[in-house]
Amino acid sequence: MFQRCPQSMAVKWTGGHSSSVLCLTVSAEGLVVSSAERGELALWDGGGSLVGQLRLPGDDDVTSVVFSARRPSTLYTSHGETISVLDVRALQEPLERFHVNEEEINCLSVNDTDSLLAAADDSGAIKVVDLESKKVTRSLRHSNICSSVAFRPQRPQSLVSCGLDMQVMLWNLQKARPLWTTNLQECGTEEDSPQSAGQFFNPPLAHSLSVASCGNVFGCGAQDGKVRIFRVTGVKFERELEFQGHSLGVSQVLFMPQAYWLLSGGNDGKVLLWDIGSELGKQQKSPAKSLQRRKAQAPASSKKNGKLNKVSSSEQAGVVPKLTIEHGEKVNWLSCAEIKGCRRVLVADQSSSVSVYPLPEL
Template structure:
């Protein structure tokens, strides 16, 4: 049974984040921003200008009292100790922002928007230092830990991209349709009707492993090697689109939330993850071969992957509502997953210990 944090919002909660001191921030429709103490007591509220939906927020990795928020096309910086008005607002995106990410040195911010652009902002000058591009809505962007000039992004163009801020073009691009089997089958028919539009990204603490959740209900795990990334693992996670993926700090435990109203916890690391890889893909990597390109080879590779990629969740929560955002925190010495959905409350569930 979930605990409910209520009274902070009057409409759907869209995003969440937690600072290093356990303070939780939640953003909702119509410009509503709330702060919560670790036990769920309301610690503050702010109505952001123009009453536009708060689509993303995150605490500074260096200053736990500084909160970055996006509402409409605007980015606002808030001091959580004085919720009277934003410290500053700046406008660098042309369309609604979907996701914010800040590098771990707190010097560069990336804002992904509906035009497909990722605006990279120097936080000292508040000026755009680089503009990256998807061909459709860019839904998620994430800086890689320990690599402040490197980030990944994904979008509704079904592309996942690896960027270095010193270059205008991506270092590596993966189209999530590339590994789809072209021959007609129940699985491929479902994927044709429900294509792998990429919704969410999360990078593990090591900086080399990241996950992508897509509209076809599958999660893809990639490993960054040098200036490219390789397929590490792929598995069906939800019966509808995967709206959120989140690596837990310091581990290879992955939280996923779906449009099917479920929240699941997966172990995607260690020796277990290696055993679950497709033997066909592992063999290609050992021999230095290129990925299978013919239709027949792709089908065989997909069959091998389906037979050997038996990833089972460590925990499944029947939340019952479409998941808008996931976060995790520690309350009274125990880990909790925080869930934002179509309601005006934040749901809180206990998580098993590692």
């Protein structure tokens, strides 16, 4: 059942920026940082009051912001090819600044022991930095722009990444090569095959990743409007779910802290909330527990010209959003915060404000 949340229900946080807000992050203490074009950073308290502003040197767009896992006042920011470390208790000149990437950074991730930081950039490189020495300990690579990277919770040496090469990769930092790689164009149903006209004009360029708090389930949003859910099993991962989330590209996916609730935001101006846990539960009850296995075990009658037909629509029909927010603007970033005892979705878009929507009880 769709619940629609009209744009009029949004609270706007204004006055923090003069241009498009590009990304958001929330500290363990409930502080919100938004960043924008031309080096702009803004700090908000839980009630949406502006409590600090800073323009980073160089006027490069601030493309990613992430709080330290162990030090809630320490903020890592990427602007251009530079990573700056800030203290939000006194938002002023960076405490430290280091330059390890050769092209613009798209995404930062810090592991939960606060020992390593990963920075993914336009060259396809992922630079893994030891936060004590500020030196690169590992260089990983995609063949095209690396759009997103995320450490897995409870596994400080393991991360996942995705990029515009349509690759999703699982890494262990003890190895230079990925443990497992999936090409979104090749791993789909027949409908997703390279021969498909829709795929040719709208390939599944991977834009965003988010890992659930368990560390073994992660989601990927792609340009074809689909959300794909994977489960890590040892040194590989399997695709558990795939569903059409948006009519245009999925720019953001975000697992919320509790259970398996996933937010997705798209270029179609929608923000959707999905109950992935119930869908994974259905998969576990099925004799074939993954999408690949279901396809592999499909009866011969479902094959055509040696290829499997697309997965039965009934298998995907049950995956519908629990909440639809008609935001109306292309989504740049999503975050989630508890404000005055209620959970809220924070949305950054092409405007200079942050939109805040209430979430129903989950």
